Amino acid sequence: MTDITQKYANLAPTTAQKFRQRVLPFLALAVVLAIIPMSGPSGTAYTLLNVMGINIVFALSYNMLLGRGGLLSFGHAVYFGLGGFAAVHAMDAIGSAESGFWANYPIFFLPVIGFAGGALAGAVIGWPSCKRAGTPFAMISLGIAELIAAAGLMFGSIFGGEEGVTGDRMVGHEVFGLSLGPTSEVYWFIAFWTFVGVAGMFAFTRTPLGKLSEATRDNPERVEFIGYNPTRVRYLVFIFAGAFAGLSGGMAAVNYEIFTPEALSLVPSGLVLLMAYIGGIRYFTGPILGAILLTYMQSMLSDFTEAWLLYLGLLFICIVMFAPGGLAGVLYGFTDALRAGKLGEVIGRWAGQAIGSALALFGMIILVEVAVHWSNGFGETFEPYGLHLTFGNPLTWVLIVVPVVAGIVILRRLANTEEGVIA
Known part of the structure; x- marks a missing residue:
């Protein structure tokens, strides 16, 4: 009995392995985020980096559903948009408040409002959505996306109609001495919340709920057999995915100072799907790579050709046909081949x-x-x-x-x- 226990104990990662796999990557990320401004990037580069940070959090939140939970959603922008609208309305409240809670709430922490807004939307919408998985779930998400997108143009007092809702990110109290006026200061805001979002979602994958999400994806019957409700697991994961999507929406609200109903449409929902899949849904780092690549293509390639979306589609087809593991799969395959000789x-x-x-x-x-x-x-x-x-x-x-x-x-x-x- 002791021998068997010792054998199982040997399967656990060592302290060095835990540090290398769970701590070192985030130390490297923090160093990279801190070093980037030292290279003296231009205003255009800062703008591009800020959008990349927003899309990284958005893509990772989507992969909590697709890659980790096996739930194909065509309406994930709903939670990004609702979180962003909650944040921009809070921004207006901060600007107009003379006393009370909003007068003392810093703009720097608006992504927390977006997180709460996305979680609330996930809790409400996920209750009927998560009762089904597979194709029914995908169709439900598509219907809800169209419903919310239509509502965005109908309820002008909430969503501002076609003009959207605007705010001023330079109001309220400063945090860390950042006025959030120049794009260089907005970069530090985006970098901070990108790091928090990435670290939070990685920590979620290490929790029992995160592991149960993967088990439900692979074999829901076995999960039910061991005493857990797959529907409840999907629902809880759905709430967290909506919350982190709302976090990215709050980051976007501060970055752009405007939110329009277009943020709720199928276009950003389709784009985040491409980010996750092209990057590699099997790997935590996959959506990060996909978000960086597609943000760059959207910003830079569109300056050279009107057909950049066609090339994006061709890239997606090539990934599906020849590299189903995505860009991350290619990179990890390279390292695995190197170790295997x-x-x-x-x-x-x-x-x-x-x-x-x-x-x-x-x-x-x-x-x-x-x-x-x-x-x-x-x-x-x-x-x-x-x-x-x-x-x-x-x-x-x-x-x-x-x-x-x-x-x-x-x-x-x-x-x-x-x-x-x-x-």
């Missing part, structure tokens, strides 16, 4: 997939850009590197067909080779 084999396979995907993507980019220039009348000519590409130019079709066919052939051969190895 199979780095050369893995790099060779990934290089082949990358070349095939890049060739196919190159041809698709030419097709999309020529079509965009033709349909929008931008001279009806796409001119990369001095080439004059139109639909009537044979070179255009050569640059479209040849790379696409070559990329598909490479990817198919790699897929057949892997199937043969598995067989």
Whole structure:
């Protein structure tokens, strides 16, 4: 009996492993957040970093449902938006109050109001939603998203109509000497709450409820067999996911100083789904990577082409087909291969997939850009590197067909080779 107990005790992580896995990453995150301002970023860079911080918390909150709970939601922006509206209304109350609670409430802690607003919305909406899982849950979330989005345009006294609700983040008491006027000071606000949100959600994954959420995702019948109610587990996780989404909404309210009903629509709900899945829903760090990448694409790639959303869709398709673990899965696969001594084999396979995907993507980019220039009348000519590409130019079709066919052939051969190895 003692031997068995000792064997199980040996399965527990050591103190060094706990520090490396649970403490060191957050120390590194804190150091990175503190070092960034020392590099002297521009106002544009600060703005981009602030949006990244908001989206990181938003994407992680969504992954509490999808990755950890197995609940596909098409309306997660509802909790982001309701938390943001609660925060911006609180901002107005702080600005107009001369005494009392709101007169002494700092703007710096508005994300707490957003957290409470998101949790309340999750508690109300989650009660009927979480009685079902799988496809019914997804359809319920879609219906609720449309319902709340429509209500956002109907109830102008709450949501401000199409113009939204505005506030002033420079009112009230300062915290840590931050007036929250310049974007450089807003960065410290965003960095603080990003760290709090990430640490809070990671801590949630280590709780019994977080573990039960994963168990309910994998085998709800077994969870019920051991004495827990899967519906109640889903409901509690739903509330926490809504709360952290509201936290990110509160951060956004301070950052933008305005909230409109568009924040409740299906567009941000779809975008956060892409962030989580492209980053990798199986890993805690996946949504962080996805939020950083998609925020950058949304901000920077949109300056170069109107078709950036099409490229985002192509990226999503490539991730689903060739890297279902997302960007985080690729990175962790690299480290696992390095430890197993199979780095050369893995790099060779990934290089082949990358070349095939890049060739196919190159041809698709030419097709999309020529079509965009033709349909929008931008001279009806796409001119990369001095080439004059139109639909009537044979070179255009050569640059479209040849790379696409070559990329598909490479990817198919790699897929057949892997199937043969598995067989």
